Amino acid sequence: MNPQELKYNASHEWVGMSTEDGSDVAVIGISDFALEQLTDLVYMALPEVGASVQAGEEFGEVESVKAVSPLYSPVSGEVVAVHSELVDKLDQLAADPFGEGWIIKVKLADGASLDGLLDREAYQKQCGES
């Protein structure tokens, strides 16, 4: 995914739309900035396929040597895919956060959208100020 075209949570998750088997799904991951801040990842907890996620609510967590950070979903819908191998390849997440580091795919709930999320420029501005 091209980071310039993605939308972002202020809490550092990204979301981009993709087509899988003819239907639209939202792909969700963690931003490069967040991964650089976290460093030294040791653990990740992910939801199950079929779980429902709500925009702004926790869907998992990522843990570094230093601290635990919850993962907040940028959208509402049903989890249709989980990148579960990532748990054993956390270095992949940091190496390619917008590609091989995707975390879950979500089928948007009726009426759900990416509106209200930050674009790359606004997100980066926020990171620079934090």
Add this chain to the structure above:
Amino acid sequence: MSTADRSETVKETALTAWHVAQGARMAEFANYQMPIQYSSIVAEHQATRTAAGVFDISHMGRLRFEGDRAAELLDHLLTRRVSDMVPGDVRYSMMCNEQGGILDDVLVSKLENNSGHMFFLLVVNAGNRAKILQWIAPHVADYPDVMFHDVSDATAMIAVQGPRVQEILGRLFPDKVLQLGYYKTTLCDQMQKPCVVSRTGYTGEDGFELTLKAEDAPRVWENVLLAGREHGILPVGLGARDTLRLEAGMPLYGHELSEEIDPYSAGLGFAVNLKDRDFLGREALERSKAASHASMRVGLKLVGRRSAREGASLLDGDGRKVGEVTSGTYSPTLQCPIAMGYLRNELAVPGTSVEVDIRGAKADAEVVPLPFYRRSK
């Protein structure tokens, strides 16, 4: 994630500008702008275990006592005797209140300057400095002939720790420094500038701590890094200092130690000397030594990959709370999560299995002897 807010009251060490210029991630710690990490916690941790790390520990408090009755004053304030120390000795001690609660854990050094004057240097925890100054003020006032100075701001402190430390410091310091025994200290010159060097440490590695004038600190810091470059030395932030001290089983004030904890349940009875002496907190500590303790400090190794952080409950097989975690992290050396905490006395035995409540999910843990890591000599 958040970065510390830079309010005007936050202090800098003599090395803060260097840390910032190197791109270290900075945060406020005990009212100082301190580096958390320069590269990564794991890289800095491993450099200290395999080569060497250099740490800015200038935020710690340094108090100087001089005069004929300085030893008598410190004997009154500390749980261990200092009056039998000879110049060059370093001693770990507690400072306790009248109830036997730990006000701080400190290092006392006895030194002799070039003109033959003896003095004591007391190193206190950064976060406790103001409290200790307040606590000792009336006692210091009772000894008007003791010259007392808080030299924390005028001095800086640099720790160099790791298996290659001898080779690295050998280029910078005279032989007498390298021949120091463990828990020994000496005054020496580093490029014509006075420097106190002690062989103590907080990481479980061989190491030295340098106390010097604040204005000399950046030059000595750079010299240490330069001398250690070919050996793989790295500057190390507070992040790895914490993972290293946890592996070494070292208690940290505000986590394993507090005024609500007595030295015996913290497993630090060796730092209290009750024999033939009187000092602040003595009566309470005498009772405490004889009493059975509700809980004791233990080391825990966790099964799985999630770390138990401070405040996590320890549970017995029936789900009852039997203790609490005081510090926890992922151990880069052991490659599993480790923790320290307080556990009910009868369970505080290596080999005992307990459960840890990590944010609602249970993880299995085993009580293990401390330290988690011991260097091969």
